[in-house]
Amino acid sequence: MKFAYKFNNLLGTVYRKGNLIFSADGNSVISPVGNRLTIFDLKNNKSNTLAIQSSYNITALDLSPNGCLIVASNENGETYMISTLSQTVIHTYKxxxxxxxxxxxxxxxxxxICIEECVYIFKTPGIITGQFNSFVIERIFKDTHGEKIHVDWSYDSRFLVVGSRDNTTRIYSVKLLENFKSVVLSGHSDSVVTCAFEDNSLNIIIVSRNGHLTKWECSMKSEEMYELEYVRDEEPTNKRQKETDSDEEEDNLSEEEENAEKIQEDDSERDKQGKVIPETAEKPRFYYKKLVRHYLMDELKKENRNVKLTSACYHKKLKLLVTAYSIGAFYLHELPDVSMIHSLNISDYAIDTVTFNSTGDWxxxxxxxxxxxxxWEWQSEQYIMKQQGHNNVMSSLTYSSDGNFLITGSYDGKVKVWNVTNGFCILTFSEHTSGVTSVAFSRNKKFFVSASLDxxxxxxxxxxxxNFRTLTAPRLVQFSCVAIDYSGEFVAAGAQDVFDIHLWSMKHGKLMEVLSGHEAPVMTIDFSPNPTSSALVSGAWDHEIKIWNCLETSSEHETINMMSDVVCVAFKPNGEEVAVATLNANISVLNIKSSQQLYSIECKKDISLGISENDIVSAKKNFESAYFxxxxxxxxxxxxxxGGNNKYVCIYHVKEGLLLKKxxxxxxxxLDGMLEFINRRNMTEFGNIALIEERDKLEGGNIKIKLPGTQKNDIASRNFRPEVGVSSLKFSPNGQQWSAATTEGLLIYSLDKGIVFDPFQMSIEVTPKAARELIHEQEYSSALIMALKLNEVNLIQEIIEQIPHTQIDLVLDAIPETFVRRIADFIAKILNSHHIEFYLKWTCSLLTKFGQKNELIDSQILINLHQNLIRKYESLNQICEFNKYxxxxxxxxxxxxxxxxxxDDEMLLINNNNSEEMVSDINEDTSEE
Known part of the structure; x- marks a missing residue:
């Protein structure tokens, strides 16, 4: 087994906090999901999460106009410069x-970048600026009034408008101007949410939190602003000391002469235009005049007096303003008339951020x-994308039998179906009225089941x-786990309050049996994956696992004492062994027939349990409670x-009992529980300062501590840090990836598809050149064997595609059986080629000759082959349906x-015949004459 698993994608979470940005072409949305960034490609309907991690949640970001750089910052002030081309962090600034x-x-x-009372101006590294160092400061604007929360640039990149929390807006110039100082615009009764320059103008639009929209007009036109002269930067004192007085006088004379020449040229140009301005005339003043004020929330405040404007965005070219509110509604207005185009209520929660794409359509x-x-596309009034993650922690997950879909259940009572290929949620079922504790998928790919606390x-x-069937117990119980047998005919669920296991018939929907015997909550059950076996293994907190032969004799079972509470069981794919995880951080492997312990893995030292900010025990004492x-x-x-209640997932070798990778x-x-030591700064004479109740100043007084005793599903209206942990793990049926349901979301790790030199039965004479020479000599089987020994995908594809389709059966007859599995594995992965029929012939020949031998072509290869065939069929089907008409x-x-x-041909023939008849008649007439 290969262990080159790397982070591939993040599902289950589409947005956490911060602002959204569109790509330069307007076809993709970049969203902060915790400490990561996810790019949603709206044109190709795919999502991709960057493998970059921040140390805290990302709250602010922006994309450069050329789309090459992303600047993102987190809650702790760490700012990252990210390259979108290489998807790596170039530099970090604190x-x-x-x-x-x-x-x-x-x-x-x-x-x-706006930070407290300051606005920092940095140079962008690149060829445009000629500066290749990151975060080089150009200017700093600072005043002691209010916190700066929004900034916008003028169209010529010369001026900044900055909105503050002290209800004012300020205009700054990037370069020092001779007759310009910062301008302060006031008059709002609440903090500024957004402020923006108009297109090709210095007029400003300001929107405050109480819904007041104000437009300010600049006294100077954009052309007149260029007449303002820049103040020359003062030269260093050491250079001035070196210069003599005569040099200074010469420089002053030259400057005066240059200014005089400029004045004369300007006067001559004005004289030509018929506008003579005396030299003593003053230059135009720079000031702003309030044009109009509008109140956008008058109708909303009639319904709800506590409504607030939470976010706004102004599109300069189309002159459109979208405003979002705390009641989950957003309005679209057209300026300057402020006529409402559209309004929509999309949620019961406050809308945190809103933005336009470059074209203004979305x-x-x-x-x-x-x-x-x-x-949202406002012209057609349709959703381009509508995604929502789980509101609470994921409790369980499972793969479909072909590996194309992932099913997740959460304590918010919802079950979601995720497409593994594009990363989008395609279905959401909300029939459960309480938290979902477990999900299981049938092997026939037709249905899946979910157990809930309801x-x-x-x-x-x-x-x-x-939802075509609902299975219930004779009395109200809380189900904690569920499983489906190999045939898909029976469903079993364990209860955590009555200590019983309920068995239903899936076909009839009737309760067949209630299996009793446990004396504590049943936490895990699993059916044997062997089609010839009907074994059911259950584990509970009574230190026992029970092996039931429930389909033949339901009352008989075998009990095995595990010396600790059982938290999870898992069958080996062949159904002969079962692994049991207990509360003392041990994993035991048992034989399902003899009930003997085969292997034991001690995991206590591999678990690194973090310290919660509310913990009052020591790290050593807290470490004793760690388990998988x-x-x-x-x-x-x-x-x-x-995986368990910590931030690590471990891979163990069963027979050796060794930790292979972490x-x-x-x-x-x-997240809470990430640190391994308690911060002594928080320990006071009164105890841990984190246990003291605190309230936010500006967000309504939310309490920052959670309910006592809750770890996962705290449904109270309190603000607390979620605790890191892994609730469920699953391997993909094709073995190419595995998934983990965590506090951050649904993490998918897959094998690295890069070029890895992994030869097989290598020798000196095996080279790519020798393989190509053999294929030219039409020795197809020898060339293919040599390519398989080198184990390079490009070379294998080159050799196989040069073999004539009439020689496929002969080549397979001459290939040793040790290479058959490698050929099948290659063909199962290379079906994205456009030579579809050619590789299908290879597949048919392989399955015809070696399909009965499981040791040559195992189920993993067949699942991968079937999965790729389905994807190819769906893509071709869409193309055919699109081009059919x-x-x-x-x-x-x-x-x-x-x-x-x-x-046309008939008409030509008729015309030719008519002309021939006319010629013959004329000839006859002439002959008669």
Whole structure:
């Protein structure tokens, strides 16, 4: 088994907090999801999460105009410069406080960052500026009044407008001007939410939190602003000391002469235009005049007096203003008339951010309270994208039998179906009225079941997308786990309050049996994956696991004492062994037939449990409570993947009992339980300062501590840091990836598809040159064997595609059986080629000759082959459906054209015949004469 698993994608979370930005072409949305960034490609319907991690949640970001750089900052003030081409962090800059807004200039040479009372102007590294160092400061604007929360650039990148929390707005010039000082605009009764320059103008639009829209007109036109002269930077004192007085006088004379020449040239130009201005005339003053004020929330305040304007965005070219409010509604207005174009209520929570794309057709909205991300096309009034993650911690996950879909259940009572290929949620089922504790997928790919604390087990149809069956117990119980047998005919669920296991018939929907015997809550059950076995293994907190032969004799079972509480069981893919994870951080492997312990893995030293900010015990004492709550076998059965209430996922070799690799699922210090030691600065004479109740100043007084005793599903209206942990783990059926349901979301790790030199039965004479020479000599089997020994994908593809399709059976007959699995594995992965029929012939020949031998072509290869075939079929089906009517039109037009050509030919024949008859008549007349 290979262990080169790397982070691939993040599902289950589409938006956490911060602002949204569109790509330069306007076809993609970049969203901050915790301490990561996810790019949603709206044109190709795909999502991709960058492998870059911040140490805290990302709150502000912006993209350069050319789309090559992203500047993102987190809650702790760490600011990252990220290259979108290589998807790596170029440089990190640490501020003392959290940045509130980041904005690039239109020409891309500068970017501004608002931090408390300061606005920092940095040079953008690149060829445009000639500066290749990151975060080089150009200017700093500072005043002691209010915190700066929004910034915008003028169209020529010369001026800044900055909105503050003290209800004022200030205009700054990037370069020092002779007759210009910073301008302060006031008059709002609440903090400024957004402020923006108009297109090709210095007029300003300001929107405050209480819904007041104000437009300010600049006294000077944009052309007149260029007449203001820049103040020359003062030269260093050491250079001045070196210069003599005579040099200074010569320089002053030259400057005066240059100014005089400029004045004369300007006067001559004005004289030509007929406008004579005396030299003593004053230059135009720079000031702003309030044109108009509008109140956008009058109608909303009639319904709800506590409504607030939370976000706004102004599109300069189309002159459109979108405003979002705390009641989950957004309005679209057209300026300068402020006529409302559209209004829509999308959520029960406040909309945190809103933005336009470059063309102004799409509006992106983020709702952190519900974890929603929406892209709305206002002209057609349709959703381009509508995604929502789970509101609470994920409790379980499972793969479909072909590996194309992921099913997740959460304590918010929802079950979601995720497409692994594009990363989008395609279905959401909300029939459960309480938290979902477990989900399981049937092997026939037609349905899956979910168990919930509301006392029901529901079955959902994947063909018609509906809840077609609801299974209940004779009395109200809380189900904690669920499993489906190999045939898909029976469903079993364990209860955590009555200590029983309920068994239903999936076909009839009737309760068949209630299996009793446990004396504590049943936490885990699993059916044997062997089609010839009907074994059911259950584990509970009574230190016992029970092996039930429930389909033959339901009352008989075998009990095995595990010396500690059982938290999870997992069957080996062949169904002969079962792994048991207990509360003392041990993993035991048992034989299912003899009930004997085969292997034991001690995991206590591999678990690195973090310290919560509310903990009052020591790290050593807290370490004793560490354990793995979820385990799963790899697809080949050689390794076990384990995770629990910590930030690590471990891979163990079963037979050797060794730790092979350790994955750190997150580096986000915004989560609780990440630190390994208590911060002594928080320890006072009164105890841990984190246990003291605190309230936010500006957000309504939310309490920052959670309910006592709750760890996962705290549904109270309190603000607390979620605790890091892994609730469920699953391997993909094809073995190419595994997934983890964590506090951050659904993390997917897959094998690195890069070029890795991994030869097989290597020798000196095996080279790519020798393989190509053999293929030219038409020795196809020898060339293919040599390519398989080198194990380079490009070379294998080159050799196989040069073999004639008539020689496939002969080549397979001459290939040793040790290479058959490598050929099958290669063909199963290379089906994205455009030689579809050619590789299908290879597949048919392989399955015909070696399909009965499981040791040559195992189920993992067949699942991968079937998965790729389905994807290819779906893509071709979409292309055919899209072009079907076009082909019909072309065929009809070709028939019409053929008919017209036939008609033209007939007319020519008729005309020729008529002309021949006329000539013959004339000849006859002349002969008679």
């Amino acid at each position: 501020f003392h406080r959290e940045p509130k807004c980041i904005r690039f200039s239109p020409n891309g040479k500068l970017f501004a 509006i992106a909205l983020g709702v952190s309270g519900a974890g929603q991300l929406l892209v 006392g029901t087990v529901r079955a959902f149809d994947m063909l018609r997308y509906r 709550s979820s385990i799963v076998y790899s697809s080949d059965g050689e390794c076990i993947l384990a 994955f750190e699922i997150t580096q986000n210090l915004s 076009t082909i019909r039109v072309i065929k009809k037009m070709s028939k019409v054209k053929i008919d017209e050509e036939c008609n």
